[in-house]
Ligand SMILES: Cc1ncc(C[n+]2csc(CCOP(=O)(O)OP(=O)(O)O)c2C)c(N)n1
């Protein structure tokens with residue numbers, strides 16, 4: 001937990017590595033290359049970097065065209081614009097033809113902070129998850145980000161990777177094996193399971209530690225690939241612990257919580273509580289204050305766990 | 313009129329000071345584009361627009377849409393100074409619990425007509441307002457303020473096309489052409505020139521002015537009012553960071569606020585004694 005790195009910084013680093021390894025990797029941005037960190041690729045490979053200006057729809061369409069000519073395009077901007085402004089281009093030009101386009105969006109969720117609700121995407125997982133052919137990955141830390149980006153580059157098809165603005169604790173080391181569609185258990189437990197994604201996985205680990213102090217044994221399952229989701233890992237947790245608390249920096253509608261609710265509802269109904277943004281828009285403030293404001297702290301997860309245990 | 317121009321110039325200088333102080337305090341927000349647009353906002357709020365700060369929803373008001381919503385601090389200091397809300401509210405810019413969001417939010421801030429901040433959307437909303445006013449046979453006008461980088465969004469041109477198609481002479485588009493966006497010079501990132509020719513081709517009456525020349529802004533807005541049967545686009549050539557020498561023409565000051573060390577120097581540039 002000692003070193004902290006923003007997932008977007010890890011993205012910039014791995015992108016530059018990939019650029020050196022594979023001449024087919026091309027990168028597009030929409031006037032935010034300093035913030036998304038694609039600038040590190042742009043500096044090294046200017047001829048394979050395309051700044052499309054403030055024109056996200058055109059950027060995504062152009063990426064689809066580059067994929068059609070055999071390139072491996074990574075298109076980046078803030079999550080709200082990649083998924084929001086360019087959604088139908090994502091659907092029609094990328095997902096429908098199953099184009100080999102990687103949409104890597106930074107500044108997702110409420111931890112965008114001061115820019116406010118207009119810039120805080122709390123719906124992007126839900127929106128991207130609903131699109132056929134789309135793979136949705138939400139890394140928890142820098143190490144996982146690098147591995148996920150490499151996996152996305154190796155995979156042939158549309159991928160959406162959701163990254164964040166701020167530094168987050170490092171949970172994984174280099175021995176961690178990332179595979180698209182695979183979740184991982186970070187902590188065993190028998191009373192309930194936290195199923196978390198993105199920066200909320202670290203919050204879930206902290207919550208499990210708090211609960212251990214009061215004699216509650218909480219399992220922590222990290223789900224980096226929200227689609228296709230690791231059904232077996234989640235079903236096993238449901239069967240073995242009988243209570244699930246989902247945790248995501250996203251609306252409780254349609255994201256990880258939605259995906260888990262769909263799965264459990266059909267295959268293994270157990271006690272469930274979805275922790276996330278409660279069908280609200282974001283607001284301006286400091287990232288750490290907003291995590292509290294929206295109830296995304298370890299304490300909130302502890303509270304949710306206790307509520308479920310009370311019903312057991 | 314000369315007196316009036318001098319008063320507006322002085323007002324713009326004061327508002328620049330408010331922008332710098334507010335952004336220094338908030339430690340977050342967009343400095344360059346707020347300083348480049350403030351002369352236009354000053355002419356709009358203190359000379360051209362019919363509006364009533366005591367009655368923000370007054371039916372006979374002219375409308376302003378800050379499509380380049382990241383320049384919210386410029387609009388906020390003007391709204392506060394006009395009396396739409398207490399000046400103390402500026403201290404809560406971008407803070408949790410304040411109404412002054414990072415980007416204009418009509419739900420919470422009196423005097424803000426619509427929500428902007430996602431670039432490219434404001435002009436369409438301005439077109440809708442202009443259509444609504446004309447349906448109501450209102451003589452009120454709509455002003456839409458755009459960035460030059462923002463012109464890269466395709467929706468801007470869809471909106472311009474519809475504004476001309478519906479002959480919206482009650483709509484005036486002001487372009488803050490400061491030549492810069494986040495990643496550098498507009499001409500190098502994704503060239504939008506010739507801006508004037510483009511808006512002309514889309515059916516607008518086009519004026520090119522120095523966007524820091526108060527008299528020229530006044531004259532352009534007067535002329536726009538006389539144009540019949542088409543919208544007017546005012547291409548205002550400006551300097552990003554205008555008024556603070558070391559912010560001027562620097563893309564790096566787009567989203568960076570004055571530091572403690574820079575504050576006194578910035579205020580000095582604006583003729584404000586430090587306290
Ligand atoms: C749709 C959208 N894409 C990206 C951004 C991020 N962004 C904020 S300001 C900005 C640059 C704006 O440049 P310009 O329109 O020239 O404004 P100015 O120079 O006046 O600040 C960008 C890309 C945004 N707010 N909206």
Ligand SMILES: [Mg+2]
Nearest residue numbers: 460461490492
């Ligand atoms: Mg500009």
